[in-house]
Amino acid sequence: MAAVLIDTTLLIDRERGGNHLEQLLGDRDRAISVITVSELLHGVHRAKGATRLKRQSFVEHLLSAFEPIPITEAVARVHASVWAGLAARGEAVGAHDLWIAATALAHGLELATDDTGSFQRVPGLTVLSTS
Numbered sequence: 140m141a142a143v144l145i146d147t148t149l150l151i152d153r154e155r156g157g158n159h160l161e162q163l164l165g166d167r168d169r170a171i172s173v174i175t176v177s178e179l180l181h182g183v184h185r186a187k188g189a190t191r192l193k194r195q196s197f198v199e200h201l202l203s204a205f206e207p208i209p210i211t212e213a214v215a216r217v218h219a220s221v222w223a224g225l226a227a228r229g230e231a232v233g234a235h236d237l238w239i240a241a242t243a244l245a246h247g248l249e250l251a252t253d254d255t256g257s258f259q260r261v262p263g264l265t266v267l268s269t270s
Contacts, residue, residue: 142168143267144208144243146236146252147178154197159269163251172242173207174235208242217241221261232257240264 149160150171179202183195208214218241225232232240236254240261243250249265252258258266 142170142248143251144170144248146239146250147175148253149251150179150201152253159253163267163269171205171207172239173209174238176207178235208246214242214245217245230260232260
């Protein structure tokens, strides 16, 4: 069974004590994008005081368990194609979500998320969600 690319929303849910990730994926192999790394670290940098220390500890522990999938030329080619197709239909997906979706497509991965709105507009992307 192929690994599943995890969107940031499920990791934030886990930080907050939720278990959507485990409910959705069980023991399936998991991967993250470098974009997710940036989003998680952005949350660390925006937090203050004790919340920042707690969040930083959570994020660093989480990141130690993954080798994030980088943005490569193959991912960029998929990104450009999907972006152009969405634009031709007058649809949009957030910039970060579009990179995450392109990463999943380029690597033949399903995408696990709690934010299906944007991702469901991406042709060919299999979206797994608890909602």
